[in-house]
Amino acid sequence: MAYQIRLEVFEGPFDLLFHLLEKNEVDIYDIPIAKITEQYLEYISAMQMLDLEVASEFLVMAANLLAIKARMLLPKPPAEDEEALEDSDPRDELVEKLLEYKKFKVMAEFFQEKETLMNRVYTRPNEDEMFYHLFREENPLEGIDMSTLLKALQEVLERAVDRDLTGEIPRDEVTTRDKMKEIMRRLFFHNRGIAFKDLFHPRVTKVEVIVTFLALLELIKLGRIRAYQSRAFGEIMIYSRENDTAEA
Amino acid sequence: MGLMFPRETKAIIECLLFVSKEPLTLKVMSQVLEMPENEVKVLADELMSEYNNDRRGININLIANGYQMCTRPEMACHIEKLYKPQGTHGLSKAALETLAIVAYKQPITRAEIEAIRGVKVDSAIGTLVEKNLIREVGRKEGPGRPMLFGTTSSFLRYFGLQDLSQLPDPDEFTRRHGGSQEDNPGEETINGEEGEQDGF
C-alpha cells in the first residue's frame, strides 16, 4: 500500500455519520447532505481499498444518503403549503434516527464511567468454606479421660443388635486395620468432626463395636485423631488431626 | 435482640455485611436478626453513614437493593499492589451501547435494538447474556413471538446501581455530558449515604 490511511473503527453507519458531523462541525438539524454523503462514500471506498469487509449496513446507509441527496435536488413543490414543506424535508427521518441513536451512545458513556468506577471497588473475597469452622455444634474441651469413653462404649453396646442372632446375611469379620482406614476416610470428609456414636449404625454387631473402639484407641495413640467432650456425659466428638490447619 | 440493644445489633449487621458475598437485603438481615425490616433499616443506615462519613478504607454501599461493604474507590491502587489486577477488561463499545438501549427500553427485542443502533447486535447480545447482564424476560406478542430482553440484578451489581430507578435521565445526562467533555470534579461515590448521585 503506497499510502496509509488511519481507519477508525465505527460501530455502525450511525456512528460513522456522527463522526463526520462532528468533524465538519455541522448542525444535525441542517445536515449538508451532499458533503456528508461524499465523505461517507470516501470512507467506504477506503475500506474497500484496504480489503476490509464492508458490512451491509454501511452500504444500505450509503444508498439512503444518495436517495436523500437526490430528493434534495428535486425542485421544491409550490410554496402554498408551508407546513407540508417543513414536514417533507427528506432528511427528517434520518435526523430522527440519529438523535435516537445518539441518546444511547451518550448513555453508554454513563455505563462506561460506572464500570470503570466499579472496577476499582473491591469486596471481601468471602467463600462459604471460610465460615464453616464457626459452625461446630459443640465447643469441645480437650483431654477426655478413658472412663467416659468406656461409658460411651457401653451405651453403644446396649443399643447394638447382635446381627448373629437375627440370622441375616453373615458378615465378614472386620479388622481393626480396616476400621482405622474407614474412620480416617470418614473424618476426611467431616472437617467438623464426627460424633462418637455416629461411628456406629444401629444394627452394628458386637464384634464391630469392639473393633471400632480398638481402632479409635489405636488412632488416638498414633496421634491421628482427637477426641473431645464438652461436658461430662456430653457428646464425644472425634476429629482428624490430619485436617488440622493453622486454626488459632 | 433489636432496638433494645442497638449497638450490639449494629455489630451483628456489621459482621453480616463483612461475611456476605453479595449485597445483603433488608429482608435477609431481618430474617437473621429476627427483627422487623424497618428497624433493621434504621440501624443499617446508621452504620452506613458511620462508615461513609469518615473517609475510611471501607464503605457501605447500596447496590442491587442491598447493602454491601466495598473498598473506597481511591484505594484501588493500594489493593492492586497487594493483588495483581485481574485484568478486568471492560465491555466493548458495541456491548455498552446495546446495554444502554436494553437498560432504558426494556423489555425490548433484538430487532428493535438493531433499528436503533443501525447494525446487527447478535454478538453484543451474546456477550451481555453470557456475562449475565441481560436476559430473556419474555416473548413479544406478534409474528414470530420474538424474545424480549431486560437487565438482570447482576447488571445492577456490575455497575453499582441500587435499582433501575437510579438510572440517570438521558436528556439531563446528555445535557451535562453530551459533546462537551467537561468532567464533574469531586469525590467519587458509588451511591449510598445522602442519596445524592455525585457520580452522575
Add this chain to the structure above:
Amino acid sequence: MGLMFPRETKAIIECLLFVSKEPLTLKVMSQVLEMPENEVKVLADELMSEYNNDRRGININLIANGYQMCTRPEMACHIEKLYKPQGTHGLSKAALETLAIVAYKQPITRAEIEAIRGVKVDSAIGTLVEKNLIREVGRKEGPGRPMLFGTTSSFLRYFGLQDLSQLPDPDEFTRRHGGSQEDNPGEETINGEEGEQDGF
C-alpha cells in the same frame, strides 16, 4: 503518605485487611504503603484497638505474625444463619422411600434397595447423596464389592434427630399411622415438629 497523613494511611491499612483473606504481615503492608515497618505498626496497632475496644462485629487479630480481620466470635450463630444450607425442600417420593430404606436397613447396597423397592434407584440415590442425606459407608464383601450406603449426620439434623436410635420403631409407627388415616389426616409428619417436613 505515611505519618503525615495518619488517618488516610490507617484507612489504607483497613482496606488492605478487608480485602485480604490471609493475615497481613507488617512487612507486606510496609511494602504496599512504602513506609517503614515501625511506622506501619503504630498505625496498625491503633486501628486494631479502635476495632477491638468497641464491641464491633469485626475484630482485628494478630495471627501468625500478621493482622487479620475476623468476625467477633460471639457472632458465629448469626453467620451460621446466613450461611447454613437451606435444607432440602421437595424430596421426590422415590427419594423419600429410598431414604427410609437406607435409614432403617443401613448399611445397604443399591441392589438390596432395588430388591425392596422393585425399581431402579440410581437417580434417587444420586439425589440423596447430592443432598448429603446418605453416603457411601463402605464396601460389601463379595462379588463386585458393591458400595454400602448409610445416612449422614446432616440426615439427623434435617429430621431433628439426636441419633439413629431415635428413629421411630417402624411397627409402632405403622400401627399408629398406617392404613387408617384417622390419626393423621392430610399431612404426613415423619417426626419432629409438624409442618417442618411438609416438603418431604
